[in-house]
Amino acid sequence: MQTKVENNKAWFLVLPVFIIVAFSAIIPLMTVVNYSVQDIFDQNTSYFVGAEWFKQVMLDSRLHDALIRQFLFSFTILLIEIPLGIGVALMMPTKGKSASLCLILVAIPLLIPWNVVGTIWQIFGREDIGLFGAFMGAIGVDYNYASDPVDAWSTVVLMDVWHWTPLVALLCYSGLRAIPEVYYQAARIDQASRWAVFRYIQLPKLTNVLIIGVLLRFMDSFMIYTEPFVLTGGGPGSSTTFLSQALVQQAIGQFDLGPAAAFSLVYFLIILLVCWVFYTTIMNMQKDK
Amino acid sequence: MTQSSTTHTNKSSAAKTYGTAETVQAPVYSRAERKARNATRRSRLGMVIYLVLLLLPIYWLINMSFKTNTEILSGLSFFPEHFTLDNYAKIFGDPTWYMGYINSTLYVVMNMVISLLVALPAAYAFSRYRFVGDKHMFFWLLSNRMAPPAVFLLPFFQLYSSVGLFDTHIAVALAHCLFNVPLAVWILEGFMSGVPREIDETAYIDGYTFPKFFVRIFIPLIRSGIGVTAFFCFMFSWVELLLARTLTSVEAKPIAAIMTRTVSASGMDWGLLAAAGVLTIIPGMLVIYFVRNHVAKGFALGRV
Amino acid sequence: MAWMSWTLPTALFFIGIGVILVGMTAWQIASPCVERRGFLPLDTTRGDRLFIGLLSSAFIHLVFVALTDANLAVATVLCAIWMIILMRWG
Numbered sequence: 001m002q003t004k005v006e007n008n009k010a011w012f013l014v015l016p017v018f019i020i021v022a023f024s025a026i027i028p029l030m031t032v033v034n035y036s037v038q039d040i041f042d043q044n045t046s047y048f049v050g051a052e053w054f055k056q057v058m059l060d061s062r063l064h065d066a067l068i069r070q071f072l073f074s075f076t077i078l079l080i081e082i083p084l085g086i087g088v089a090l091m092m093p094t095k096g097k098s099a100s101l102c103l104i105l106v107a108i109p110l111l112i113p114w115n116v117v118g119t120i121w122q123i124f125g126r127e128d129i130g131l132f133g134a135f136m137g138a139i140g141v142d143y144n145y146a147s148d149p150v151d152a153w154s155t156v157v158l159m160d161v162w163h164w165t166p167l168v169a170l171l172c173y174s175g176l177r178a179i180p181e182v183y184y185q186a187a188r189i190d191q192a193s194r195w196a197v198f199r200y201i202q203l204p205k206l207t208n209v210l211i212i213g214v215l216l217r218f219m220d221s222f223m224i225y226t227e228p229f230v231l232t233g234g235g236p237g238s239s240t241t242f243l244s245q246a247l248v249q250q251a252i253g254q255f256d257l258g259p260a261a262a263f264s265l266v267y268f269l270i271i272l273l274v275c276w277v278f279y280t281t282i283m284n285m286q287k288d289k
Numbered sequence: 290m291t292q293s294s295t296t297h298t299n300k301s302s303a304a305k306t307y308g309t310a311e312t313v314q315a316p317v318y319s320r321a322e323r324k325a326r327n328a329t330r331r332s333r334l335g336m337v338i339y340l341v342l343l344l345l346p347i348y349w350l351i352n353m354s355f356k357t358n359t360e361i362l363s364g365l366s367f368f369p370e371h372f373t374l375d376n377y378a379k380i381f382g383d384p385t386w387y388m389g390y391i392n393s394t395l396y397v398v399m400n401m402v403i404s405l406l407v408a409l410p411a412a413y414a415f416s417r418y419r420f421v422g423d424k425h426m427f428f429w430l431l432s433n434r435m436a437p438p439a440v441f442l443l444p445f446f447q448l449y450s451s452v453g454l455f456d457t458h459i460a461v462a463l464a465h466c467l468f469n470v471p472l473a474v475w476i477l478e479g480f481m482s483g484v485p486r487e488i489d490e491t492a493y494i495d496g497y498t499f500p501k502f503f504v505r506i507f508i509p510l511i512r513s514g515i516g517v518t519a520f521f522c523f524m525f526s527w528v529e530l531l532l533a534r535t536l537t538s539v540e541a542k543p544i545a546a547i548m549t550r551t552v553s554a555s556g557m558d559w560g561l562l563a564a565a566g567v568l569t570i571i572p573g574m575l576v577i578y579f580v581r582n583h584v585a586k587g588f589a590l591g592r593v
Numbered sequence: 594m595a596w597m598s599w600t601l602p603t604a605l606f607f608i609g610i611g612v613i614l615v616g617m618t619a620w621q622i623a624s625p626c627v628e629r630r631g632f633l634p635l636d637t638t639r640g641d642r643l644f645i646g647l648l649s650s651a652f653i654h655l656v657f658v659a660l661t662d663a664n665l666a667v668a669t670v671l672c673a674i675w676m677i678i679l680m681r682w683g
Contacts, residue, residue: 014426020463021430024464025441088336090332102336104574104578108570111576112570116545116570119548121346162346223437243439267440271437275431276648447597
């Protein structure tokens with residue numbers, strides 16, 4: 001790392017970013033805080049209720065379930081996507097036309113609007129018109145994501161793996177590209193096994209990108225909304241209702257501004273905590289280098 | 290396997306290949322090299338299987354978009370029997386449909402431009418200077434990238450209504466800045482830190498002012514970083530629906546929100562839905578084609 | 594501004610946060626602080642400790658609200674003590 005110059009005038013360069021993000025972040029956040037301590041009937045009628053909504057939110061068993069489901073979901077997809085992504089990155093060709101072609105093809109799912117991702121799997125998983133649903137039926141599995149909670153869950157997980165493994169794969173791929181050829185030559189001279197090459201040469205180089213990958217995947221899966229909304233609508237029952245969905249249901253569906261705001265804040269605090277832990281870890285790792 | 294046994298099998302296999310007359314090249318390869326070639330073949334195969342599984346759902350959507358609804362509902366087939374372009378004709382013939390694509394493109398481009406313009410100087414500041422609260426500022430920006438839009442959803446509608454921007458493209462573009470500007474700063478900072486400081490110092494000694502140096506020398510140096518950043522801004526703005534849907538009603542309604550129209554009283558119009566979906570994938574593919582050579586570096590956000 | 598539906602307590606809360614931030618900035622400029630290690634397993638600056646303190650205070654309040662019916666002021670006092678400990682020895 002190069003040493004940086006102390007210069008407080010640099011603030012002027014950051015100011016535009018600060019203003020533009022603050023407009024969309026701080027004002028709404030303040031408003032959410034205001035809402036969270038009031039019972040709001042309409043624009044002009046509201047009562048101060050103190051911490052009552054927070055109590056309600058903290059003790060609401062539906063939200064506990066959504067939170068547990070959310071963590072379960074995030075850990076499940078991380079457990080699948082990270083190893084799978086590393087595997088795909090190791091398999092990707094490194095040179096020539098086939099390398100760029102692979103890159104483009106692998107990246108396609110990332111650029112599909114999230115509701116279209118939901119639509120694709122909604123169609124793909126149906127037994128009457130979808131290939132996957134028909135395939136499951138043909139091999140004798142009683143599969144219906146719209147009525148069976150287990151099927152709904154596995155379809156949402158499968159969809160997320162399909163959608164986001166490419167991100168992990170491309171991150172790892174770019175990490176692998178940064179390893180100098182000399183390392184591999186040395187390994188060849190030592191007759192190192194494939195596993196040894198992976199364990200002692202490739203994996204250490206991947207740590208950095210993997211942390212970014214885990215951070216992005218954890219955070220983005222923690223706010224997943226559109227895809228399950230289109231695919232299952234949070235059902236059957238509430239088996240695939242994750243945090244964002246529960247929040248939107250409360251805020252838009254029932255128009256409970258106060259409790260929804262309190263819920264938002266609790267949600268935000270959890271995000272802030274996780275984000276801080278990751279950030280500190282990344283920063284300390286960079287310092288150690 | 291121990292060292293001695295490896296060389297032993299090596300020798301014996303080499304002897305065997307010498308036995309057959311027409312193999313000229315075979316002995317040149319050592320066991321390790323052959324193993325490596327087999328590994329390459331295996332990974333080729335694995336890659337092909339992965340790509341097929343990856344593209345199958347998308348292919349299914351494309352396949353369906355060329356079918357009539359009767360054919361879709363009458364059974365499964367890998368190719369459309371009665372190939373039709375009706376679904377696409379319906380979209381391109383109806384302004385309420387195709388305006389959705391124009392609206393989406395407009396706010397995505399606006400967002401890209403705004404994000405890059407504000408993020409470039411800020412990223413430079415973060416990569417070159419220390420200033421009061423820099424680390425906390427960076428963390429605050431990052432936390433906004435990570436915060437779920439659903440949290441801010443409640444007041445967004447009122448905020449943009451109160452400043453008279455509701456249902457305009459710029460409103461969606463600004464709202465998407467919430468997560469795209471932090472991301473842009475993050476990626477660009479990575480790329481800029483890779484440019485040696487000496488370049489800056491030499492330029493200042495040569496009498497360049499900061500704006501002149503920044504535009505003439507520095508920006509060309511991180512061209513690929515800017516391309517990759519634009520790609521990421523495009524990507525996250527294009528795929529987002531929740532905020533875009535909340536902040537628009539008619540004038541700036543994105544295509545993703547219009548797609549819900551395919552559900553009607555008479556049931557789903559599957560063919561039309563599939564065609565609309567396919568058309569949303571195309572812009573992304575174009576963009577990734579343009580940045581394909583930089584994307585490997587960019588996906589590591591410039592910090593490998 | 595009406596749509597933001599301000600209340601006195603929340604206004605005071607945000608003014609308080611604002612004052613703390615301005616104060617910390619002024620303090621930092623007047624006497625820059627170096628990273629050090631206290632009882633937290635991290636090298637921290639004053640600003641880091643303030644952030645850790647505020648975040649943990651928020652969680653303490655939440656847990657307090659969820660588990661007890663006592664007055665919230667008790668939690669606030671607890672948090673104030675925690676903040677002082679954290680800023681001084683953290």
